Amino acid sequence: MFEELTEKLEGIFKKLRGQGRITEANVSETLREVRRVLLEADVNFRVAKSFIDKVQERSLGTEVLTSVTPGQLMIKIIYDELVRLMGSDRTDITFSNLPPTVILIAGLQGSGKTTFSAKLANYLRHKGHHPLLVAADVQRPAAIDQLIQLGGQIGIPVYADRAHDAIQIADDSIDHARKNVRDVVIIDTAGRLHVDEEMMLEVETVKAHTKPHEILFVVDSMTGQDAVNSARAFHDRLDFDGVVLTKLDGDARGGAALSIRSVVEKPIKFVSVGEKLEQLEPFYPDRMASRILGMGDIVTLVEKVQETVDEKKAEKLEEKLRKAEFTFEDFLDQLQEIKKMGPLSQVLGMIPGVNRLAGAKDIDDRAFVKVEAMIHSMTAEEQRKPHLINGSRRRRIALGSGTKVQDVNKLLKQFEEMKRMMKSLRRGKFGRSPGGMRIPGQFN
Numbered sequence: 001m002f003e004e005l006t007e008k009l010e011g012i013f014k015k016l017r018g019q020g021r022i023t024e025a026n027v028s029e030t031l032r033e034v035r036r037v038l039l040e041a042d043v044n045f046r047v048a049k050s051f052i053d054k055v056q057e058r059s060l061g062t063e064v065l066t067s068v069t070p071g072q073l074m075i076k077i078i079y080d081e082l083v084r085l086m087g088s089d090r091t092d093i094t095f096s097n098l099p100p101t102v103i104l105i106a107g108l109q110g111s112g113k114t115t116f117s118a119k120l121a122n123y124l125r126h127k128g129h130h131p132l133l134v135a136a137d138v139q140r141p142a143a144i145d146q147l148i149q150l151g152g153q154i155g156i157p158v159y160a161d162r163a164h165d166a167i168q169i170a171d172d173s174i175d176h177a178r179k180n181v182r183d184v185v186i187i188d189t190a191g192r193l194h195v196d197e198e199m200m201l202e203v204e205t206v207k208a209h210t211k212p213h214e215i216l217f218v219v220d221s222m223t224g225q226d227a228v229n230s231a232r233a234f235h236d237r238l239d240f241d242g243v244v245l246t247k248l249d250g251d252a253r254g255g256a257a258l259s260i261r262s263v264v265e266k267p268i269k270f271v272s273v274g275e276k277l278e279q280l281e282p283f284y285p286d287r288m289a290s291r292i293l294g295m296g297d298i299v300t301l302v303e304k305v306q307e308t309v310d311e312k313k314a315e316k317l318e319e320k321l322r323k324a325e326f327t328f329e330d331f332l333d334q335l336q337e338i339k340k341m342g343p344l345s346q347v348l349g350m351i352p353g354v355n356r357l358a359g360a361k362d363i364d365d366r367a368f369v370k371v372e373a374m375i376h377s378m379t380a381e382e383q384r385k386p387h388l389i390n391g392s393r394r395r396r397i398a399l400g401s402g403t404k405v406q407d408v409n410k411l412l413k414q415f416e417e418m419k420r421m422m423k424s425l426r427r428g429k430f431g432r433s434p435g436g437m438r439i440p441g442q443f444n
């Protein structure tokens, strides 16, 4: 996610940390670079300008120039402002006291509305709700089938009615939910290629009829500034409550994520990070800012682990991660669990530092078949004490797993790097500083 933006910001920070003393000239130079990087990531130019102005104002306050670690303080200011730019706090969905809670999903064609509707139903179900999906997209006959199919995959009922229009369907679905004790109604609507009057009228009418408690605007984050423009257009007509950014797993540059909140003044509530139905994450501005700055996102990772593995196991894993007592045995154990969480490159990207490891981005699940084979070829003792694995053992493991010695070397090296990173976790370097920021080791 946002690799290019992260890489460039890291480059700027590296330079900044190299400066013993920071002068007004350094600050301006740094901010000029940050501004350029933001614009290259397709951040709205007004948003970028006001962002830079704020960081500049705070950086030129006496703090930074007199601080003993001026570079780090400036990075913290940039982090704080990024968090603020994306809305500061997490905003959840509003539920009605009088069920069913009606959630209307709107957005342009192909933005990911139908996929998101199913993901949201799945997500809410795990939180103890009983959602009903409503196929109110009658533009394309296939849209109804698509939702029915997705609902089937996750065992969520879908209300569909091929004989009526979207407004009638939406109206009827709420009665249907009441009768069938469904406490959340998620209405998937039709999109159009461009913002057009017909679509807006239809969604507006559905809104007027169903009086949703929550209207979510779904937007493809790969579309950059167009995303921001369509958000504005939908906002003018629908006054939606929150934004869902989709396809953050693709090569979106970050512009939409960073601009949308301050342009429409509505919170981003969820991000969608893949085609699989479990690839949905609640949006936290602070976590996103750490990810953008290349600080990883250990909290999201731990949460994901908790969702997928049982509580006890997750606690154990977290402790092991923190104590860096992680062995190849644990690694193998976790591989099975991790596989359930989604593509590995994504999961790994959330571990601080891993996103910087060479090749981490390109890891795909197939690579782990090889890794599993190598670990299986180790003896139990070797799995627990990898330092025992000398040259001849490496050759034996390679032979046993049908890999090359270089592969075994690489695995051992990566494992050591991982452990080193975890050690810095243990030392508390990733712990929350008094200012509320997670500061990775390399910034100290």
Ligand SMILES: Nc1nc2c(ncn2[C@@H]2O[C@H](COP(=O)(O)OP(=O)(O)OP(=O)(O)O)[C@@H](O)[C@H]2O)c(=O)[nH]1
Pocket: 107, 108, 109, 110, 111, 112, 113, 114, 115, 116, 137, 143, 189, 190, 191, 192, 246, 247, 248, 249, 250, 272, 273, 274, 275
């Ligand atoms: N990679 C990736 N693909 C996604 C994501 N969300 C949706 N998609 C894909 O994007 C395509 C369009 O998604 P839909 O959910 O059908 O979009 P829609 O907004 O309902 O489209 P219309 O009903 O035609 O307006 C599908 O192929 C989805 O699998 C995501 O977060 N990541």
Ligand SMILES: [Mg+2]
Pocket: 113, 114, 115, 137, 143, 188, 189, 191
């Ligand atoms: Mg659809």
